Amino acid sequence: MSDFARAVEQLRPQLMRFAQMQLKNEAWAEDAVSETLLAALERPQAFAGQSQLKTWLVGILKHKLIDQLRKHTREVSSTTADDEADLDEQLFTADGHWRDAPKDWGDPEHCLRQADFFAVLEACVDKLPGVQGRLFMMREWLELDTDEICKELAISPTNLWVMLHRARLRLRDCLQLGWFAGAQA
Amino acid sequence: MMLMKNCREVTGLTLQSLDRELSWQERLAVRLHMVICSACPKFARQAQFMRSAMGRWKSYS
Numbered sequence: 001m002s003d004f005a006r007a008v009e010q011l012r013p014q015l016m017r018f019a020q021m022q023l024k025n026e027a028w029a030e031d032a033v034s035e036t037l038l039a040a041l042e043r044p045q046a047f048a049g050q051s052q053l054k055t056w057l058v059g060i061l062k063h064k065l066i067d068q069l070r071k072h073t074r075e076v077s078s079t080t081a082d083d084e085a086d087l088d089e090q091l092f093t094a095d096g097h098w099r100d101a102p103k104d105w106g107d108p109e110h111c112l113r114q115a116d117f118f119a120v121l122e123a124c125v126d127k128l129p130g131v132q133g134r135l136f137m138m139r140e141w142l143e144l145d146t147d148e149i150c151k152e153l154a155i156s157p158t159n160l161w162v163m164l165h166r167a168r169l170r171l172r173d174c175l176q177l178g179w180f181a182g183a184q185a
Numbered sequence: 186m187m188l189m190k191n192c193r194e195v196t197g198l199t200l201q202s203l204d205r206e207l208s209w210q211e212r213l214a215v216r217l218h219m220v221i222c223s224a225c226p227k228f229a230r231q232a233q234f235m236r237s238a239m240g241r242w243k244s245y246s
Contacts, residue, residue: 018246088193091193091196092191092192092193092196095191096191096192096193096194097191097192097193098192098224101223101224101227102224102227102228102231103227104227105227105230105231105234108231108234108238109234109237111238112237112238112241117238118241118242118245118246121238121239121242122242122246139204140236140239140240140243141239141243146204146205157205160204161200161201161204161205164200164203164204165197165200165201168200168203168232168235169200171235172228172231172232172235175235
């Protein structure tokens with residue numbers, strides 16, 4: 001095994017983690033990562049060494065993930081009861097006012113220098129229900145715009161916004177409980 | 186379009202503004218609401234923070 005092949009193989013667990021977060025399906029994630037490593041090993045000369053190896057592999061992985069999302073379009077956008085749960089009912093009164101006003105997160109920017117915060121953020125994204133999590137990651141990590149997501153998954157913009165809305169409310173809730181509540185205690 | 190919106194509606198528009206360009210009427214309605222509400226500006230800051238946190242997580246990870 002060449003040094004290059006060994007270095008590539010060592011990054012498999014980290015690539016698998018990204019793939020799992022995006023696809024929320026172990027078998028699809030395995031496929032995407034295997035195809036990524038294969039593509040890298042078939043064309044090592046394409047890695048010019050101008051970027052870090054991991055950055056280069058993540059770039060390939062993103063294309064493979066989109067391939068997987070296309071391949072499983074129907075399952076990707078099939079919602080579960082968890083996806084359909086509406087947090088708005090818990091957050092707002094019937095006339096649309098906050099039941100409990102949002103807590104002040106102070107100046108949260110300093111969190112972005114703490115590895116612990118990213119671990120909590122990652123865990124919160126992981127906890128999002130299937131469709132919400134996939135769409136949120138497509139938007140925030142793959143950085144696809146809403147038109148692209150709608151086209152890839154054959155869903156309406158309204159449907160997408162509803163799912164992203166729910167995902168962000170859940171994420172906010174999770175960060176409040178998992179990080180900011182501790183800081184406020 | 187009604188210019189006076191409640192917290193639930195403004196929260197929805199705040200989150201949608203992360204994914205699409207709001208119309209000028211929607212932007213005006215959000216701004217008017219933010220003047221009279223103490224809770225929704227906090228929510229808007231949280232929404233913006235989550236967007237930048239994901240951006241930083243992306244480059245960090």
